[in-house]
Amino acid sequence: MTSATTRDRAEEIVAAVxxxxxxxxxxxxxxxxRFELKDASVVDRATLEKVPGVMGAVPQSGDRYQVxxxxxxxxxxxxxxxxxxxKGVGAAGQSDADVKAAARAKARGKVAWLDAFFEYLSDSFRPLLGVLLGASLIIAFTAVLDALGVVDFRAADKPAxxxxxxxxxRSVFYFLPIMVAYNAAKKLEIDPWVGATVMGALMTPNFISLSDPTVFADTVCTTNATLGTDSCVADVFGLPLQLNDYGGQVFVPLIMVAVLAVVYKMLKRVFPENIQMVFVPFFSMVVMIPVTAFLIGPLGIWLGSGLGSGLAWLNGNAPIAFAIIIPLLYPFLVPLGLHWPLNALMLMNIGTLGYDFIQGPMGAWNFACFGATAGVLFLSWRDKDVQMRQTATGALAAGLLGGISEPSLYGIHLRYKRIYPRMLVGCLTGGLIIGIFGGVNTSIFAFTSLLTIPVFEPxxxxxxxxxxAFAVSMVLVVVSDYRTAEQKAEAAEARLQADADRALEASAGAPAPTPPADAxxxxxxxxxxxxxxxxxxxxKDAVFSSKALGxxxxxxxxxxxxxxDVLAPVTGTLITLPDSRHAYGIKTDDAVEVLVHVGIDTVNMAGDGFTSTVTKGDRVTAGQVLGTVDVAAVRAAGYDTTTLVTVINTRALTGVTPRPAGPVVPGDVVVDVVP
Incomplete structure (x- = not known):
């Protein structure tokens, strides 16, 4: 139960804004x-800052307010x-990340449709990252036991x-189509449960039972000679219905939801609002379940099966090209679920030839993927990005131990488009090595992880x-980063803000040191x-005004x-210089750490209006020009131009004494420090 104190605090905050x-x-x-208000002038800042637990209130440009x-x-x-x-307040259910994603969607890149496609994929899978990581780590655990000979997880007669x-x-990977359909529908702003229901209809025992010829005499089954998979067709109201196992298929729900969105929104325009709740879902299901079962579902399976047959032909006629193409194709097949038919081809190869030729080149793709994730992990450790570090750690563990690429793809790679070109270079590198030196085979079906390297020959x-493949992808990501300059600046500012706010929380009520009278x-x-x-x-910023940053x-x-011109306030070494060029951190020989922050929230300008003449690690002298700021541009963008000069490690020094207010020119003393 929520305490009265917590509820009172929430009500007091709302009342004060x-x-x-x-x-x-x-x-x-x-x-x-972060509040977006109709009128920020009515905020009672004094009352707001007296609410228990509130450490500061920060007016922003326009009618935005931060608490x-x-x-x-x-x-x-x-x-x-x-x-x-x-209840009913707009966007109240959105996270800050959702709002930023919406803002990015309004400012797409040069290839808008490609941006929209990647966002559709990413947002359809990103909410599933937790369960994907959880399932992948279970697979990693079983892979370890399999590698140690404790149990054969590929055996058909395993103990209960x-x-x-x-x-x-398997609960996650089998029912992935329903989960993806839910998220994809939510992304396209239609009822997500309708999307999940349409996909779920094709995975019910009733639908699956239609493929049993012993129960339904009109059902006819055939075997794909290339892939070794069964395909059954049932007679439904006189129409042929191709029956497939849709477990693990994500290409089908992605296509289905895109069509469903058109149907659903059309129906909302047809029916009056007071009866939409009943008839829009009803007609959506009546239309889309048959369309998916008869057309969209088989289309997805045909595409995957055709791809598998084509690759089998390529390996038989041009094995070197095959070894190169496989790792270059997989980064695009896996997000769409089109790689599943290749698993059937691998198993058929092992059953008929005694070995499989696909898994070796596929390993080049997997390890290129894991290498890119390792590069992201390295940068997240360096930049102290806790959330990304957790995501990358789990994804890398699932990859290296379990051979599972989905957590890396859905959790990281599809969110940051700069990763893909770098990862593809790693894929190409591994594929070239395998192709040039005669290919790699294996006699068992295995997840391509560190633990299964010994099963491949040679x-x-x-x-x-x-x-x-791993090293090339990792190095390229580390050297050139996986984020754009804007994304790096946004992440850096978010960490600075969070650290400062936590410092404010930790030091609340603690007095600043007072220098001795004779110091x-x-x-x-x-x-x-x-x-x-x-x-x-x-x-006008609670972090700076509270002296959380010194x-x-x-x-x-x-x-x-x-x-x-922005001048160095002290002589020392430049230890901080973000890509946005709006802040400079200098450490003196006496270990005094000084921050020059040009403007408030100016990181959002992503470097526009800012230039620098120095680089991180440079030795600078007091009065030296560090860079320039277009003050007019900062004002035009709606940001406060106040430039802050603070001593970050104030509490570690004997005394820090600001000079009195008044006009200053470059070179005037503004703060006295006793180290």
């Missing part, structure tokens, strides 16, 4: 509630959106206990190929640009200022 009627939308990030609540943000957000008075373990992970060639300043900070010196308490001052440029 002008009440539910003043709230257009509410989202949150790691530490802040800093630290690590409790999720629970406070949930309580606010669950208030009866907040191990069959039950199989069910634990093992040395396979090991070299997958290691090369003399041994270091001074100079004004980085011309303007008016103001105390941090007057700065004591210091703000400098407000003159109203008529255009382009200004």
């Amino acid at each position: 002008g009440g539910p009627a003043n709230v257009l939308s509410l989202t949150h990030c790691a530490t802040r509630l 800093v609540v630290g690590g409790a943000v999720q629970s406070v957000y949930t309580q606010i959106v669950n208030l009866p008075s907040m 206990g191990w069959v039950f373990v199989d069910a634990m992970w 093992m040395a060639l396979y090991a070299i190929a997958v290691a090369a 003399a300043p041994t270091a001074t900070l100079l004004a980085p640009l011309a303007g008016t010196l103001v105390p941090l308490a007057e700065v 004591d210091g001052v703000g400098v407000v440029p003159a109203d008529d200022a255009a382009t200004l």
Whole structure:
């Protein structure tokens, strides 16, 4: 049960921002509630900052307002959106990431349809990342036991206990079509349960039983000579219905939902609003279940089967080309579920030839995929990106131990389009090595992981190929990054904000150190640009004004200022310089850490209006030009131009004393420091 105190806090916050009627939308990030208001001028900031648990209130450009609540943000957000008075408030159910995704959707790249396609794929799978990782780690566990000879998980006569373990992970992969249909429908803004129901109809025992000729005399089954798979056709109301096992198929639900969205939205225009709840789902199901069963489902299976047959022909006629093409195709087949028919071809090869030739080149793709994930993991450790580090760690473990690529693809690669070109180079590298040196075979069906390397022949060639694919993808991702400059700047600012807010939470109520009366300043900070010196308490950002990022001052440029040089306030080493060029971190020889932050929330400009003349690691001297800022452009973008100069490690020093407010020019002393 939610405590009265928590509910009271939620109600007090809403009341202080002008009440539910003043709230257009509410989202949150790691530490802040983000309000979009009808009129931000009615916010009672003093009252808001007195609410228990609120560490600061931050006005933003326009009618946006942020409330800093630290690590409790999720629970406070949930309580606010669950208030009866907040029912119906726009976008209240969206996360901050959802809002940013919507903003990105309005500003697509040069190939808008490709952006939309990748977003459709990503958003259809991303909510499933947790269960995919969970299932993949179960597979990894079983792969370890299989490799150690504890149990043969490919055997048809496993003990009941191990069959039950199989069910634990197959539950995710078998019913993946229903889950994908739900998310895809949600992405296209139609009833997700209708999408799940349409796909579920093709996976019921009733539908599956139609393929049994002993029960239905009109059902005819044939065997695909190339793939070794059975295909059955039933007579349904006089029409031939091709029956397939849709377990694990994701291409079919993706196509189905795209068609369903058109039908569903058309029906909403046809029926009056007061009867839509009944008749729109009804007619959607009546139309789409037959269309999917008779047309869309078989189309997806035909495409996969045709692809498998074509690859079999290619391997028999041009094996080198086959070894190169397979790892280059898989990155596009797996997200669509079109790789499943190839599994049947692998099993048939083993049964008829005694060996399979597909899994070796496929391993090059898998390890290129895992290498790209390892590159992302390396960068997330370096950049202290906790969320991505967790995602990449789980995906890499599932990949290297279980041979499962879906967590990497759906959780990371489809979200960041820069990964694919780099990963394809790794795929090409591994495929070339396998193709040039005669190919790789295996006599068993195996997940291509570290544990199954010994089952491939020649093992040395396979090991070299997958290691090369892994290394090339990883190095390319690490060297060139997987994010755009805008994404890196956004992530860096989010981490800075979260760290600062948590520091504010941890240090709430703790007084700043007071220097001894006889302490003399041994270091001074100079004004980085011309303007008016103001105390941090007057700065319109709770993080800086609360001194969570250290004591210091703000400098407000003159109203008529255009382009200004940003000067180094101290002599030292440049240790921080984000791609957005809006902030500089300098560490002096006396271990004083100084931050120059040009403007508030200017990271959102992604470098527009900012240039720099220095690089990270440079030695800079007090008064040296670090870069320039187009003050007019910052104002035009709606951001506060106040430039902050703070001593990050204030609490580790003897004293930090800001100078009094007033006009300053570059070179004037603005802060005295006693190390």
